[in-house]
Amino acid sequence: xxxxKKINYVILGLLNxxxxxxxxxxxxxxxxLKFFWSGSxxxxxxxxxxxxxxxxxxxxxxxxxxxxxxxxxxEKGRALLREWLVKPAEKDELRYETxxxxxxxxxxxxxxxxxxxxKFEEKIRNELLILEGYAxxxxxxxxxxxxxxxxxxxRFGIETYRAYLAWCEEAKAVLQKD
Amino acid sequence: xxxxKKINYVILGLLNxxxxxxxxxxxxxxxxLKFFWSGSxxxxxxxxxxxxxxxxxxxxxxxxxxxxxxxxxxEKGRALLREWLVKPAEKDELRYETxxxxxxxxxxxxxxxxxxxxKFEEKIRNELLILEGYAxxxxxxxxxxxxxxxxxxxRFGIETYRAYLAWCEEAKAVLQKD
DNA sequence: GCATGATATATCAGAATGATATATTGATGA
DNA sequence: TCATCAATATATCATTCTGATATATCATGC
Numbered sequence: 411x412x413x414x415k416k417i418n419y420v421i422l423g424l425l426n427x428x429x430x431x432x433x434x435x436x437x438x439x440x441x442x443l444k445f446f447w448s449g450s451x452x453x454x455x456x457x458x459x460x461x462x463x464x465x466x467x468x469x470x471x472x473x474x475x476x477x478x479x480x481x482x483x484x485e486k487g488r489a490l491l492r493e494w495l496v497k498p499a500e501k502d503e504l505r506y507e508t509x510x511x512x513x514x515x516x517x518x519x520x521x522x523x524x525x526x527x528x529k530f531e532e533k534i535r536n537e538l539l540i541l542e543g544y545a546x547x548x549x550x551x552x553x554x555x556x557x558x559x560x561x562x563x564x565r566f567g568i569e570t571y572r573a574y575l576a577w578c579e580e581a582k583a584v585l586q587k588d
Numbered sequence: 589x590x591x592x593k594k595i596n597y598v599i600l601g602l603l604n605x606x607x608x609x610x611x612x613x614x615x616x617x618x619x620x621l622k623f624f625w626s627g628s629x630x631x632x633x634x635x636x637x638x639x640x641x642x643x644x645x646x647x648x649x650x651x652x653x654x655x656x657x658x659x660x661x662x663e664k665g666r667a668l669l670r671e672w673l674v675k676p677a678e679k680d681e682l683r684y685e686t687x688x689x690x691x692x693x694x695x696x697x698x699x700x701x702x703x704x705x706x707k708f709e710e711k712i713r714n715e716l717l718i719l720e721g722y723a724x725x726x727x728x729x730x731x732x733x734x735x736x737x738x739x740x741x742x743r744f745g746i747e748t749y750r751a752y753l754a755w756c757e758e759a760k761a762v763l764q765k766d
Numbered sequence: 767g768c769a770t771g772a773t774a775t776a777t778c779a780g781a782a783t784g785a786t787a788t789a790t791t792g793a794t795g796a
Numbered sequence: 797t798c799a800t801c802a803a804t805a806t807a808t809c810a811t812t813c814t815g816a817t818a819t820a821t822c823a824t825g826c
Contacts, residue, residue: 423688423692431806437804446684446691447684448681449783451807492695496696502685503683506681509624509744510601510621510625511677514669515734515737517666518670565755569751569755570748581740581743594813611774612773629815631813656773656774
């Protein structure tokens with residue numbers, strides 16, 4: 411089969427912490443999971459419907475207001491989540507357009523490639539600051555057991571990004587010495 | 589628009605170095621680009637047909653033998669490649685299922701998470717050896733201008749993977765001290 | 767001669783993206 | 797008071813891409 415709908419497990423994992431609307435799930439993905447996962451509305455909403463039809467999540471529709479739909483995980487959903495969690499990770503994938511352009515760099519030339527590296531470096535530097543902020547918070551507030559795991563993913567990001575920045579310096583040096 | 593067919597530029601970039609069949613393109617992606625890009629037959633063959641209809645590549649069909657189709661880039665194709673190369677990279681994305689499972693680690697527990705980290709570490713260790721082999725070769729044989737850029741992408745992989753391994757040690761230490 | 771693995775092209779269901787459409791709520795400030 | 801704008805919220809769809817499968821040929825070793 412083609413990929414086994416990873417979005418389902420993302421949703422179940424997030425709902426396992428607290429009930430959420432589809433919109434809030436998207437926000438969690440874009441903030442907390444941002445550095446190692448992504449997801450769009452176009453996959454979230456249909457997946458929520460399918461999970462509900464399957465009995466893995468329950469919905470509670472707000473009758474008043476704008477009628478937002480709050481989902482929570484069921485015991486069946488939690489079982490499905492656990493089943494996936496114990497299985498070995500299938501795919502860890504890095505997909506960097508910057509590196510693709512760098513690989514074909516001869517056609518673009520030294521200056522163009524230096525531009526790409528420059529932009530990459532700036533983006534990483536900004537995101538590193540954000541990650542360091544997260545880490546500082548998580549190190550202070552260790553009230554929930556989850557935080558230990560959250561902090562480990564943040565630490566992964568920090569160490570990776572520092573390695574990226576070191577590489578940027580090296581790459582610039584290589585390209586600048588003619 | 590939904591993503592602008594990156595596979596086109598991968599194909600043009602590879603053909604810009606030498607004429608190739610669809611099958612050979614897939615091999616190049618799986619070996620040379622493996623650490624930062626991927627691509628499937630299901631996207632390569634249709635893309636080659638479309639690029640040919642567009643005049644960006646030319647095909648030469650082997651009349652004898654199994655009738656393999658060798659594609660080469662045209663001037664129009666090279667122009668399209670250059671046009672894309674100068675544009676800033678749109679998306680650099682990391683998508684690690686291992687980190688996703690780690691983030692939801694509370695539900696799985698310490699032992700299960702240590703298993704995932706162990707497997708991740710082994711995979712990275714193996715791939716690092718391969719990358720170091722590539723680097724050694726590329727450092728020796730600097731006969732083509734391309735090699736400078738190839739080496740930079742390999743160096744990126746090496747430094748990143750070393751950071752991953754350092755993180756693995758840290759993560760195991762954090763989880764093992766109860 | 768024949769099994770096996772590599773080469774080679776092709777197709778397709780299913781998954782996911784990114785864009786767009788629509789409507790409501792809350793906050794700002796003129 | 798009320799206009800405006802950003803954030804909240806759900807939904808849909810064309811396009812892209814994956815991963816699997818099908819089919820056939822070529823090269824190699826036994």
